[in-house]
Amino acid sequence: MVGPSPGSSFAIVHATALTMAPRAARADGKATVGEDDLGILGDATIVVRDGIIADVVHGHASPAPQPGLDTYDVRGAVVMPGLVDAHTHALFAGDRVADFESLARAEKPRLGIAYTVAQTRELALPSLEVIGRRRLGPMRAHGTTTVEVKTGYALTADGEALLLEALAALDGAPDLPHVVATFCGAHALPPEFASYDAFVDELIARILPRVAATNIARFADAFCERGYFTPEQSHRFLAACAARGMQLRIHADELSASGGAKLAAALHCVSADHLNFIDADDIAALRESGTIAVLCPATAQYLELPRLAPARALIDAGVPVAFATDFNPGTCPCYSLQEVVHIARRRMRVSAPEAIAGVTTIAARSLDAFGVAGCIVPGRPADLILLETNDYREFGYYFGVNLVAWTASGKKAQHVA
Ligand SMILES: [Zn+2]
Numbered sequence: 001m002v003g004p005s006p007g008s009s010f011a012i013v014h015a016t017a018l019t020m021a022p023r024a025a026r027a028d029g030k031a032t033v034g035e036d037d038l039g040i041l042g043d044a045t046i047v048v049r050d051g052i053i054a055d056v057v058h059g060h061a062s063p064a065p066q067p068g069l070d071t072y073d074v075r076g077a078v079v080m081p082g083l084v085d086a087h088t089h090a091l092f093a094g095d096r097v098a099d100f101e102s103l104a105r106a107e108k109p110r111l112g113i114a115y116t117v118a119q120t121r122e123l124a125l126p127s128l129e130v131i132g133r134r135r136l137g138p139m140r141a142h143g144t145t146t147v148e149v150k151t152g153y154a155l156t157a158d159g160e161a162l163l164l165e166a167l168a169a170l171d172g173a174p175d176l177p178h179v180v181a182t183f184c185g186a187h188a189l190p191p192e193f194a195s196y197d198a199f200v201d202e203l204i205a206r207i208l209p210r211v212a213a214t215n216i217a218r219f220a221d222a223f224c225e226r227g228y229f230t231p232e233q234s235h236r237f238l239a240a241c242a243a244r245g246m247q248l249r250i251h252a253d254e255l256s257a258s259g260g261a262k263l264a265a266a267l268h269c270v271s272a273d274h275l276n277f278i279d280a281d282d283i284a285a286l287r288e289s290g291t292i293a294v295l296c297p298a299t300a301q302y303l304e305l306p307r308l309a310p311a312r313a314l315i316d317a318g319v320p321v322a323f324a325t326d327f328n329p330g331t332c333p334c335y336s337l338q339e340v341v342h343i344a345r346r347r348m349r350v351s352a353p354e355a356i357a358g359v360t361t362i363a364a365r366s367l368d369a370f371g372v373a374g375c376i377v378p379g380r381p382a383d384l385i386l387l388e389t390n391d392y393r394e395f396g397y398y399f400g401v402n403l404v405a406w407t408a409s410g411k412k413a414q415h416v417a
Contacts, residue, residue: 003386003406004070007051011066014075017044017376018392019056023361024375032315033357038392039376046079048382051409056378078387078395080356081374082145082407083337084363085177086294087249087273087324089184090135091128091163091170092153094119096329103303109330113153113188116329120153120163128166135327135335136176142336143385143404146178146364146373148324150221152187155199157210160185164216178409180367182249183211186222186229186237200233204240212244218368219270220246224260231259238267247368249294253277255305265289271366273324275309276300283310283317292366293319295358296326297343298334311348322363323355338403341396352393373409383409 004010019039041058047066048054094116099109123131132149139147149170151163164181171179185203193199211217220241222234229237238248247270252260254274264272265285272286273294286293295309314321323340326332334340337359344350344358364374373383386405387395395403 004048004072004408008070009049009068010070010072011048012044012046012072012074012079014073015044015046015077015079016390016392017041017046017056017058018078018080018356019377020081020357020361020375021377023357024370024377033351033354035353037357038353040392044079046376046382046384051382053376053378053380053382056376074386076390077405078389078392079376079384080387080392080395081360081376082383082385082409083143083359084146084367084369084373085139085144085324085327085337085359086148086271086322086363086366087296087326088147088149089152089326089328090139090147090149091132091151091166092116092120092329093123093127093131094329095333099330100333111330113330114191117153117155117188117190121156121159125162125166125169128163129169132166132170133173133176136170136179138335139327140175140177140407141404142338142402143407144177144337145383145385145407145409146180146367146369148180148182148219148367150182150184150187151217152184152221155185155188155190155207157207160207161210161214164211164214168216178369178372180219180369181217182219182221183208183217183241183246184221184223185211186234188223188228196229196233200229200237203237208240208244212246217246219249221249221251223251224258224263225251225254226256226258231263234260235263235267238269242267249273253282254299261286264291270368271322274299274326275314276305276307278310280313283314283319286314287318291319292322292362294322294324294363294366295344295348296324296332296340297348298340299326299332301343302332302334308348311344311350315350315354320362320365321350321354321358322366323358324363336402338396338401339399342399345396352396355396356392381409
């Protein structure tokens with residue numbers, strides 16, 4: 001099925017629509033999500049004018065077909081908001097297939113982030129854009145219309161700025177997802193530095209000012225983990241980024257209990273990501289600080305970690321939970337949020353409504369993108385996808401299957417299937 005053209009005017013009729021309108025209307029960001037929050041409308045008509053949702057009605061209230069509008073009869077299909085992937089490292093050169101094969105042989109990977117940094121540093125802007133397009137295109141084909149992408153594979157002032165310029169160019173492409181850029185300077189220790197402390201000094205003194213001057217990165221992120229950046233080093237870097245006006249995210253307690261979640265709470269980070277090894281005190285601290293948990297269970301599965309993040313306990317405690325791919329070459333080469341939702345529902349005791357909110361409204365809120373993505377409401381951009389199913393509960397039931405027939409958004413639309 002061919003979808004609507006970019007920014008066009010059209011009508012979708014006879015849809016089962018998941019508007020997420022009740023969820024969107026709640027300003028409190030309450031963590032629990034039930035079927036009532038999905039705003040399910042049977043036999044819905046969605047009218048879009050110039051890429052903006054003009055009307056959403058259902059049943060007998062459906063308006064008559066409007067002359068001049070392309071009309072899409074989608075009976076038997078579900079229309080829902082475009083998916084929001086709130087944690088990826090999608091802009092890098094090369095691959096880490098050798099590391100995958102090491103993992104598959106139960107051996108320690110040898111290449112690591114340093115290899116990807118070396119590969120990525122080789123590329124000029126046009127090549128970065130080509131590579132980014134190769135990654136973001138398949139994400140969109142799987143329903144992602146907004147994606148957070150982190151830097152952190154150059155780790156020099158000019159290199160990180162170049163990655164951000166590539167992300168800005170990709171954000172402008174009409175056939176790719178909306179890109180939200182994050183400066184992930186505290187990602188790894190580059191080979192020319194002997195100590196993490198010395199590199200944090202360099203980040204703050206030289207790399208951050210160059211990055212801030214591009215005015216592209218809205219967020220900053222640190223890899224707070226045993227053997228990488230300590231909570232103290234992460235704190236120093238993130239506080240300097242906050243002083244430049246960036247909002248904060250953090251890789252927290254992914255591979256071990258490292259103090260990342262407590263730091264996220266202390267710094268009032270917008271999001272604390274991964275959280276595989278957090279405890280009850282960490283959960284309470286995140287709830288107090290209003291931090292959103294962005295969980296990446298496909299990574300935990302890829303690495304065969306002994307535990308997944310306690311999604312159920314987080315939600316029950318009142319922490320809003322989003323789900324992300326963590327797409328990256330070394331620990332999660334997965335483009336599909338549908339796959340991630342499958343893991344969340346099958347292995348983390350998360351319901352279908354909770355998982356759907358976690359890849360739409362809650363994820364959008366974590367990216368400050370709630371005004372443009374995450375719900376189907378009049379006055380908002382038409383950022384939506386069509387699923388080839390008439391039962392929303394099949395989202396995340398199938399795995400290894402792409403249910404997305406097409407994606408559309410206010411400024412862009414693309415035929416997928
Ligand atoms: Zn990550």
